[in-house]
Amino acid sequence: MTEYSSLEKIRLQKLEELRAEGIEAYPTRATRTHMSLQAIAEFEEAEKVEGKQVHAIVAGRIRASRAMGKVSFAHIEDGDGKLQLFFRINELTQARVEFFNRMFDLGDFIQAEGVMFRTKTGEVTLHVHDFKLLAKSISPLPADKDVTQEDGTVIRFAALEGHELRARQRYADLAVNPEVRETFRKRAKLVKSLRTFLDDHNFLEVETPILQPLYGGAAARPFTTHHNELAQDMYLRISFELYLKRLLVGNIERVYEIGRDFRNEGVSFKHNPEFTQLEFYWAYADYLQVMELTEQMVAYAAEQVTGSTKVTFGEHELEFKPPWKRVEMREGILETSGIDIAEHKTAEDLFKAIKAKHPNKTPDPKTTRGKMVDFLLGEFLEPTMIQPTFLYNYPRDISPLAKSIPGDPLTVERFEGYVAGFELCNAFTELNDPLDQEQRFLEMGRDYAADDEENTPLDEDYLRAMRYGMPPNGGFGMGVDRLAMVLTNKHSIREVLLFPALRKEE
RNA sequence: GGGCGCGUAGCUCAAUGGCAGAGCAGCGGCCUUUUAAGCCGUUUGUUGAGGGUUCGACCCCCUCCGCGCUCACCA
Numbered sequence: 001m002t003e004y005s006s007l008e009k010i011r012l013q014k015l016e017e018l019r020a021e022g023i024e025a026y027p028t029r030a031t032r033t034h035m036s037l038q039a040i041a042e043f044e045e046a047e048k049v050e051g052k053q054v055h056a057i058v059a060g061r062i063r064a065s066r067a068m069g070k071v072s073f074a075h076i077e078d079g080d081g082k083l084q085l086f087f088r089i090n091e092l093t094q095a096r097v098e099f100f101n102r103m104f105d106l107g108d109f110i111q112a113e114g115v116m117f118r119t120k121t122g123e124v125t126l127h128v129h130d131f132k133l134l135a136k137s138i139s140p141l142p143a144d145k146d147v148t149q150e151d152g153t154v155i156r157f158a159a160l161e162g163h164e165l166r167a168r169q170r171y172a173d174l175a176v177n178p179e180v181r182e183t184f185r186k187r188a189k190l191v192k193s194l195r196t197f198l199d200d201h202n203f204l205e206v207e208t209p210i211l212q213p214l215y216g217g218a219a220a221r222p223f224t225t226h227h228n229e230l231a232q233d234m235y236l237r238i239s240f241e242l243y244l245k246r247l248l249v250g251n252i253e254r255v256y257e258i259g260r261d262f263r264n265e266g267v268s269f270k271h272n273p274e275f276t277q278l279e280f281y282w283a284y285a286d287y288l289q290v291m292e293l294t295e296q297m298v299a300y301a302a303e304q305v306t307g308s309t310k311v312t313f314g315e316h317e318l319e320f321k322p323p324w325k326r327v328e329m330r331e332g333i334l335e336t337s338g339i340d341i342a343e344h345k346t347a348e349d350l351f352k353a354i355k356a357k358h359p360n361k362t363p364d365p366k367t368t369r370g371k372m373v374d375f376l377l378g379e380f381l382e383p384t385m386i387q388p389t390f391l392y393n394y395p396r397d398i399s400p401l402a403k404s405i406p407g408d409p410l411t412v413e414r415f416e417g418y419v420a421g422f423e424l425c426n427a428f429t430e431l432n433d434p435l436d437q438e439q440r441f442l443e444m445g446r447d448y449a450a451d452d453e454e455n456t457p458l459d460e461d462y463l464r465a466m467r468y469g470m471p472p473n474g475g476f477g478m479g480v481d482r483l484a485m486v487l488t489n490k491h492s493i494r495e496v497l498l499f500p501a502l503r504k505e506e
Numbered sequence: 507g508g509g510c511g512c513g514u515a516g517c518u519c520a521a522u523g524g525c526a527g528a529g530c531a532g533c534g535g536c537c538u539u540u541u542a543a544g545c546c547g548u549u550u551g552u553u554g555a556g557g558g559u560u561c562g563a564c565c566c567c568c569u570c571c572g573c574g575c576u577c578a579c580c581a
Contacts, residue, residue: 006550007516007532068544069537088538106531120539140531142517219581265580266507374581398581416581426581502573 004138011138014103018133025136030111033057036076036083040124043116054116058083058126059134061175062108067101070094073125076110077178084125085112091129100131107137107175141176167494168502186305187484187496191258193304194278194480197297203254203280208243210236210260214457217241217401220263223273236262240279241401241475242462245430248281248473249465256280258480269492270422273501276480283471287413287429290474291390294417294425295322298388298483305487313420313486316386324388324417327381332391333373336380341373341395345410369410370395385418394428400440401475402428417478419486425478432473434466 004012018025034042034056046052060076060083072087087097091114104110112131119125166173166180173180195205213232215222217239227234240257247255261277282290299309299320309321334340338357344350347369354372355362363375373395385391392415396404402412414428431437441458484496494500 005516010532064541066540066543067537068540071538071540073540073543075541084541086539090538119541121541123539123541125539140516221580263580266578268580269575271580370581394581400581414581423581 007140008138011105011136011140014105015136015138018103018136023133025133027132027134030059030134031057032059032111035080036060036078037080039083039116039126043118043124046116047118055114056116056126057111057113058085059109059111061137062104062106062110065101065104065106070097072097072101074100074104074110076112084119084123085110085114085128085131086117086119086125087128087131091127104133105137105140107139107141109134109137142172167497167500170498183488183490183496184498186488189305190301190484190487191276191480193301194258194297196304197300198256198280201254201293203256203282204252206244206247206252206255206257207259208237208240208257210262212237214459214461216457216459216462218261218263220265223262223264238263239477240277241477242459244279244281245470245473245475246462246465248283249468249470253283253471254280267501269494270479270482270485272481272493272497275493277477278480279475279477281430281473281475283473285474286472287392287415287427287474290427290476291326291392291415292322294427294476294478295320295324295388295390298417298424301483302487311487311489313489314491316420318387318419318486320388324390325385326390326392327385329373329377329391329393329411332381333376336384337376339376341376345369347372368397370398374398382418382423383421386420388424389418390415391418397443399428400444401431401437403431403433422482423479424482424486425476427474427476430470430473430475432466432470434463434470437466438463 015025036058039054039056039058042056043054046054058076058078060078063075063077063082065072065074070089074085074087075082076085087100089097092100110131111134112126112128114126114128114130117125117127166177170180174184199205211225211227211234213234215235215238217237218241220238222235222238225234225236226232239261240259244255244257256279258276258278260274262274263271264273265271267273282293285293299322302309302311302320309319311318311320330340330342337354339350339353341350344353347367350369350372351363351365354376361379363372367375377391381391392413393405393411394402394414394416396402396410396412399412399414402414405411405413412428414426416423416427417425431440441463481493481496485491485493488496490496
């Protein structure tokens with residue numbers, strides 16, 4: 001049973017009064033001829049011609065109102081912007097102006113018809129000749145008006161604040177904060193620009209299963225569910241990789257998918273349990289070609305979304321114009337930590353070297369060499385990669401799906417793109433040798449067993465596909481939400497997700 | 507999961523052991539070009555929940571709930 005606040009009770013009272021007067025508070029249809037900005041633009045054009053009038057019917061949500069006895073002003077907001085309405089008893093009668101003042105509240109949807117004019121203070125305004133209620137708002141939207149502190153010195157803008165409430169009631173957040181609507185328009189532009197770019201480069205967009213009998217392509221815990229009729233457990237995908245690469249076997253040479261991945265892991269400013277991923281696979285290309293395509297694609301997206309390849313992110317000015325900086329993993333770690341990983345070919349050696357150089361910053365001594373390299377990367381190198389940077393040549397044992405560098409058994413042809421100190425994308429020359437792949441899967445299974453973690457299942461069907469023959473190819477994956485964060489200057493993934501994962505209410 | 511912090515009116519926030527407040531919103535009144543409208547008057551509280559200490563608790567203690575930051579985890 002809904003508990004109404006005192007303010008809501010007053011509005012419900014008004015609703016009853018309207019119905020008693022035979023006025024429909026939620027009429028079925030609206031008749032709009034002009035968007036707010038369109039009406040203003042047309043008027044400004046017509047002003048140049050003597051005696052020309054602009055007649056308009058507008059519709060929107062009431063965001064402010066000022067009653068002054070025999071005249072009233074209000075601002076409505078529609079999908080375009082804001083427009084001021086002017087009500088006067090001369091055109092409307094005293095009773096109608098009072099009706100407006102008494103029965104209409106902030107947040108109500110209204111339709112107003114009239115003639116455009118310019119007020120004494122110069123604002124282009126609709127002089128209302130007729131109006132009707134389109135939808136009554138029962139719950140007041142969070143206050144959005146400015147507030148004056150004593151002394152008149154401190155002016156605050158009280159809007160809907162607080163991350164939790166804004167995320168939980170995104171509808172109210174959007175209704176009250178236009179810049180939030182803008183963020184999600186930019187996000188839509190981003191996704192569209194990525195599609196356009198890949199389509200223009202002859203990649204085929206596909207949709208592969210979200211509900212999978214086995215999961216793979218990344219090291220993350222999955223969400224598990226159950227299919228009753230088939231009597232088997234199923235998983236929400238943690239990546240698209242193994243399905244998209246099956247398509248390479250099927251002679252589709254360039255393929256991509258944009259969609260949702262699900263990982264049953266921690267939540268943070270850059271992690272949400274479901275997130276949008278872009279992956280593409282490109283036959284006959286290697287990781288260096290993928291690198292070039294990546295910087296072109298992201299630069300294109302930045303330009304489409306923000307109008308420039310120069311993007312402000314917090315205190316940083318990021319330049320996405322190719323070519324991006326390239327840092328070789330061994331050199332980058334040597335430069336930032338003073339440790340040459342090439343000189344320490346076992347986990348034991350590497351651990352000793354780290355301990356000797358940085359006694360206060362050591363990884364778990366029982367972990368693998370690759371994870372220690374990853375530790376050095378996160379601890380020393382990552383924070384230095386603010387401008388878009390490709391970090392390349394990764395340890396083999398943390399890259400089970402990447403191809404080794406010829407002549408270097410410890411290193412694979414893999415790169416990650418970094419921006420503002422965090423990982424944006426991950427790519428490699430894909431492993432296409434089915435026997436090597438099987439070996440890697442088995443090794444990985446051992447590592448997991450050793451860590452006493454959940455075992456990653458071996459995907460026999462994927463190996464079967466590979467045995468038919470897979471062309472050499474380069475593959476790529478990117479967290480679209482993270483790119484959205486960077487391009488909209490938001491520092492939490494929740495700000496670029498309409499409905500981020502939250503704990504259940506009550 | 508660990509650490510730190512927050513939770514007070516519809517909204518944004520005060521009140522550090524002694525009568526729970528302000529601005530905005532709301533309600534009533536005045537006002538025919540306002541836009542942070544103005545002026546006069548006025549309503550609104552399970553101080554997240556439960557327990558404890560105390561003559562007295564928003565304040566101190568305990569438990570729980572929710573949220574934020576951070577660490578850990580996270581190819």
